Amino acid sequence: RIVRKVITDPVLADKALIFRPILKWGFFWTVIVETILVLQPYPTKWFFDGLANGWPRQKMLGIFALMFLVYFLGTRVYAKMDRWRHKFFWYTWGNLWGYSHWRELKLSTDWHIQHSTGEKESIVARNISKELSLVGEVVFNTLPITLRIILTAIGVWWLGFHFGTIAMLTLIVFAGILISTEKLADPYR
Numbered sequence: 001r002i003v004r005k006v007i008t009d010p011v012l013a014d015k016a017l018i019f020r021p022i023l024k025w026g027f028f029w030t031v032i033v034e035t036i037l038v039l040q041p042y043p044t045k046w047f048f049d050g051l052a053n054g055w056p057r058q059k060m061l062g063i064f065a066l067m068f069l070v071y072f073l074g075t076r077v078y079a080k081m082d083r084w085r086h087k088f089f090w091y092t093w094g095n096l097w098g099y100s101h102w103r104e105l106k107l108s109t110d111w112h113i114q115h116s117t118g119e120k121e122s123i124v125a126r127n128i129s130k131e132l133s134l135v136g137e138v139v140f141n142t143l144p145i146t147l148r149i150i151l152t153a154i155g156v157w158w159l160g161f162h163f164g165t166i167a168m169l170t171l172i173v174f175a176g177i178l179i180s181t182e183k184l185a186d187p188y189r
Helices: 004-007 019-039 041-053 057-105 109-114 117-159 161-188
Strands: none
Touching: 019 057, 019 117, 041 057, 057 117, 117 161
């Protein structure tokens, strides 16, 4: 509701267009990071399996190189995603700060007389912080966890039907808890 109002407001509508590519790239990097995190243990498993089974040295060096490559790619991709996250937050903070002050200027003179400058700045900062906290929780915490559960469920399903079923049931329970929590918290926002 609030996002729709902000996006359709003529002052912020043109600036809101930049959010789409930032969120799109943020989602892209989140998918890549979560995929790497889910796949990361496999080369380690293969390495220790090879040590236990006495695999040839050539194969072990290849697996070790794969472990290093996955770790290196994981850190690079995570750093890239982190830059997109910071860019999103700083751009959003700046736009919401300007938008809030523009909206404040539309209020009556009586309102400005009744509230001190510090009080007004405190209200704006607190509200922007809460909005960004909510967006950060959904986009950068809930989405990656859900994605990790889905990717893990697919991997586990590949290992066996029973394991995959348990993983999918966990995902359904997680989604149900998330939806019920959101419904409970919505009236208080």
